[in-house]
Amino acid sequence: MFGFVSTCSRCGQENPDGARFCNACGAALTAPRGPGEERRLVSVLFVDLVGFTSRSEKLDPEDVRAFLVPYYERVRSELENHGGKVEKFVGDAVMGVFGAPVTYGDDAERAVRAAFAVRDWAEHEGLQLRVAVNTGEAIVALDASPERGETFVAGDVVNTASRLQSASPIGAVLVGEETYVGTRGSIEYRPAQPVLAKGKEAPVQAWLAVRATAAIGERPATPVAMIGRDRELGVLTGIWERVVDEGRSHFVSVFGPAGIGKSRIALELAQLVAAQDARAIRGRSTPYGASSPYSAFGQQVKQTARIFDSDEPAEATEKLAAAIASLAGPAAAEEHAPNLATLLGFGGDREPADREQLFFSARVFVEALAMRGPTLLVYEDIHWADGSLLDLLETFGARVRDVPVLFLALARPELLGERPGWGGGLPAYTALPLEPLGEAAGHELATELLGRVDTTMQAEKVVETAEGNPLFIEELTRCIGEQQAEGLDELPTSIRAIIAARLDALPAAERAVLVDASAVGRVFWRGALSEIEDRADLSEALGSLEARDLIQREAVSRIRGDQQFAFKHGLIHDVAYATLPRAARRTKHGAVAQYLEATTDVGQSHEALAHHWREAGESDRAVEHLVAAADQAGRGWAKQRAVTLYREALELLGEDDPRRRDVMRRLAVALQAVYHLGDVGYAGGSVSGKSAGDTSPATS
């Protein structure tokens, strides 16, 4: 096909037809991502130059261009450095999008930080800007190419962002509610005047972004004690004690998805280490904005040598040499300080002969440090690390031996996608996966957090929704506290964004299978997936998704001769389903309904069929099955259920539909039975608290 491009699912780069690896990031390219459209949470940024139109009237067109081109370029590069994309330039306004085509889970924060960067630059250049960021759901055309002027994001979120931008004070960054809610942990805000927007009844709530209060990728600490990780902390302290007692090194990788508690358990260990007067030094990799590929290690060296980022290179080099001299003597300083300076990015133009030399100097530094006393070196978020840092860490693990140092690397499971062999072959290595908190621990955490907010909401609901993820428990209780709400009807955007990022990190083929499966339900069958789309690589994708712990093959299948799977997490199911636009939902549900009709005894699956036909937009068929399901429920004396199902059927029937009367009559009969059942339960006290409708009556 002429002009066909495949978009990299990892970085969003467009690659020519036939390319097997991404030109920008080198990731393997798989088949283009199924449907052309998706619903996504995005953050939209608008920047506009103030007074530009009136000024440009007086300028020669060439001068206008000479001025605009560098401005566009600067805005584009700031957006892209923060993981965003320019959607379009309109005169002097720029619209940027974060969260599409790929989300990183913290898109709103990136957008606000990019807005700060653009604003600060403009201030420096003496330009006046208005900037705004707004977050919300949009429909995204995944195969559109903004470079060619094709629009790729549409929705109210865009219009509102534009309105906010016009209302933004000069030199300020104004944001909408979802952006504010999603980023206030790391950005400081001041309330702003609500913005009146055309076509909107209520004014749009707005906040002024003041400054960032946390480092990039960092999560502010919470005051709750760590709960339910005794065993895992026991493993880590056990290893630490061995390192100290035997004077030998060890390498540990802690694995787990976002928010599961990797940083937290590392912090607990670091506190324990510090309490023993031993050294604990942390370095972290960030998703963007790193100063050098070895930045995480660099931070540790800088902390040791008391070098600040604001130091001039000469001063930094001097401090570095002094630190090495005090650790390992002047000769070592002379040999290794220049190499370390290069590694850290302030070594000037000097280029060592090979990487081995650099790594050797780094190793000497670590060994000298540990010879002074037991040392814990923490590497946070190495799934974001550059390959060179990972190589350096593996070198440490393999070569640093007879000194008491514990290397503790924290990673999301994505790391293993890029480095399947991570840690393999290291002489003293432990991989520690962090599983979701158990029921009791989750409950304890939720109760503890809910105790701090004023609500009658039960901890059970939070625990059930959060599925043992401490961060999700925190986010849910925070939302409850703020909205004073009793229910959790909608998933907070912060959680949705984090899970969406996990989906986006999947190879395109696997992600597509997962999205299809979400239309089938939390439980799904291989055959239903084939009915939705005939795929050659289906078995492979299912196997891989299972290996990633996203789905699970179930031992027993409800459909004979077909493999049954289930989503391991309801949240992943929900977020995958939320990406489907309405049209795609309809076709997929239609296919599932057809599959169920062909494979099941229809009597067994009226409710499922009703659900899928309804979502497929086939109301007539849905009504048929709803009524059949209701009749069936009624016969089993599940009268309440029957009532619900008849009501659902009525909702689908038009006011003048001839079938209405019949359904009404059945509903009336069922309702009468419900009242009657209620009487029995009340009078005789014999109906258990479970559900009167599910209990066969003792007398009738």
Ligand SMILES: Nc1ncnc2c1ncn2[C@@H]1O[C@H](COP(=O)(O)OP(=O)(O)OP(=O)(O)O)[C@@H](O)[C@H]1O
């Ligand atoms: N066992 C626990 N008890 C109480 N709070 C916890 C526990 N584990 C984690 N938390 C809290 O949950 C939040 C998320 O944890 P943390 O930041 O450690 O996650 P993470 O695994 O490092 O995630 P990421 O991959 O995004 O870095 C933090 O506020 C943390 O304090």
Ligand SMILES: [Mg+2]
């Ligand atoms: Mg962390």
